[in-house]
Amino acid sequence: MSRWNVADVMTIGAISVREDTPFKEIVDLLEAHAINAVPVVDGSDRVVGVVSSADLVPKIEFAGDGDQPRSFEGRHTRQARGKAQATAAGELMNAPAVTVTSTTSLVAAARAMEHDELKRLPVVDGSGRLIGMVTRRDLLKVFLRTDADIRREIVDEALKGVAGVQRSQLRVEVDDGVVTLLGEVEHGSLVPALIHRIERVDGVVDVVSHLSPA
Template sequence: MRTWQVGDVMTRDVLTVGEQTPYRQIVDVLIRRGISAVPVVDGFRRVLGVVSEADLLHKVERAGVPEERRVFEGRRRRTAREKADALVAKDLMTAPAVTTWSESSLPAAARLMDREAVKRLPVLDDLGRLVGIVTRGDLLTVHLRSDAEIREDVVQEVLRRVLAVRDGLVTVQVRDGAVTLDGRLDRRTAAELAVRLAGQVSGVVQVASTIGYDVDDTSLVGPGVTPVG
């Protein structure tokens, strides 16, 4: 069962800058294009880092502030001071960049963004070259899928292809991305697997089930193992 991947929602036309791109030019690029960050790449489109509005704002924050160096200076304060003095992308960027792959799942990309506290991820190909960029907003577009599209995937991919459930045994209703399953199957493990797989369909926000079963076969398999077929 195929679910949406980063490559399905990412922006492919990515604006980039080089290591020697000046501060003023980067500011112009962000404002003119209405974006909040830009990847820094080398001649082979390998991502060296990312320059964000936060990196650029250090210069604004420290404008007119007398130079002050402390004997014991924390890393965060030192980084802010160095970026405030920086003039080109290689000294302004945050590196290494947090990146992902076009084949990564949307949940994996969302977890990576949350763990690393970033708002976007440059997307790389198998050779490590930039092929796109994915933002938090891009990940949310999966929930713009229509209820009809979601229902079709649950019926065709989950019930028919994976579980081989005959038509009419399970009914599927979808409203605002919430899936409701009803009917009866022969085994409890099949009923539980239907719920779990339906929850993995792209665009599903919730799954409710009243599927009954004839045999409770959970004691016949090991922990965490659900037979199919």
């Protein structure tokens, strides 16, 4: 089965900053474009880090506190205190950046976002140059596939060549992404694996089985 990847949902092109971009300019960019993070690129447009609003807030949190750590502070607090003294992107950014390519699967992109608690990821080419961005909202575009398109992929690809399953013995219905399977399979033990296979079709919300053994 063909799977959707980042290229199918990403935004081509992206706002970026250089390592010497001033603090205030970063804030202006985030506000002007209604985004919460911006990639930092070098002179060749290669992504070297990311600055998020979370990296800017310590400037408020530790205002007037100085840069000397307290003995009771944990590592995270010490890092935040250090960023409170930063004045440019190179000092503020998180590096190395978590990135994806246009051929990264949506599953892999979603897992990267979840693992690192990120809402958006820079998309890079084979040389690490910035070519776009993908957000959590972008990933949800897969659920905009039409029911007819989802059904076509299930019937023509997902069910093709599955041992013990005769497509002529099955009826597939799709309503708002929910797939209902009706008919017979050779053995009841085939049902869980068949459901799992169909759940992997992009855009499927749920699978309801009314299958019975022949």
